[in-house]
Each structure stands twice: as C-alpha cells, then as structure tokens.
Amino acid sequence: MTTKLDLTYVSFGNNPWQCACLREFLREVKQLNIAYDTDYFDGSSPVCVTTDEFVCMRDESVNDLFINMYRDIKS
Incomplete structure (x- = not known):
C-alpha cells in the first residue's frame, strides 16, 4: 500500500541558509504553492x-x- 502526503506548509526561519540555496528553495516552494513563514523574510x-x-x-x-558566517551576522 502506498500513502500519498501533500506538503502544504513549511517553516524554515532561523536557519543558517546559504543565500543561493535559499533562493532555489523559495522558488521551488512557490512553484508548488506551499505556504511558508513569509513574515521572517x-x-x-x-x-x-x-x-x-x-x-x-x-x-x-x-x-x-x-553556519559561522550566519552566526557572525547575528551577533
């Protein structure tokens, strides 16, 4: 038996993202119409x-x- 799950919301704030990876991820999330924590951005x-x-x-x-670069800008 196969179970299909649909992702409807993702929260990814407060993570040490690489800007280029974050851009790729946001593009994919928007294309799939998945809601995300927009107030953080x-x-x-x-x-x-x-x-x-x-x-x-x-x-x-x-x-x-x-991770270290992210921590440096947060302090």
Whole structure:
C-alpha cells in the first residue's frame, strides 16, 4: 500500500541558509504553492549568507563555513 502526503506548509526561519540555496528553495516552494513563514523574510534582518561566488553549495563539508558566517551576522 502506498500513502500519498501533500506538503502544504513549511517553516524554515532561523536557519543558517546559504543565500543561493535559499533562493532555489523559495522558488521551488512557490512553484508548488506551499505556504511558508513569509513574515521572517521581510528584509528587516539577515536571513542568509553568501561568499563571493553566488552558488548553492550542498556539499556537507562547507556547512560549518556558512553556519559561522550566519552566526557572525547575528551577533
């Protein structure tokens, strides 16, 4: 038996996002008409970080770099 579930809402605020990855994720969420916590993305506080190269790096080995950059802008 297969069960199908539909995602209708996602909350992803307060996560150390890479800006390029966040852009990709937001585009996918909007295309799928999934609601998300839009109040967090009002421009009043930094929600993502980036290096000089605006490319989503999904390699686990670079996670610490982006987490530390995010923590630096939050302090």
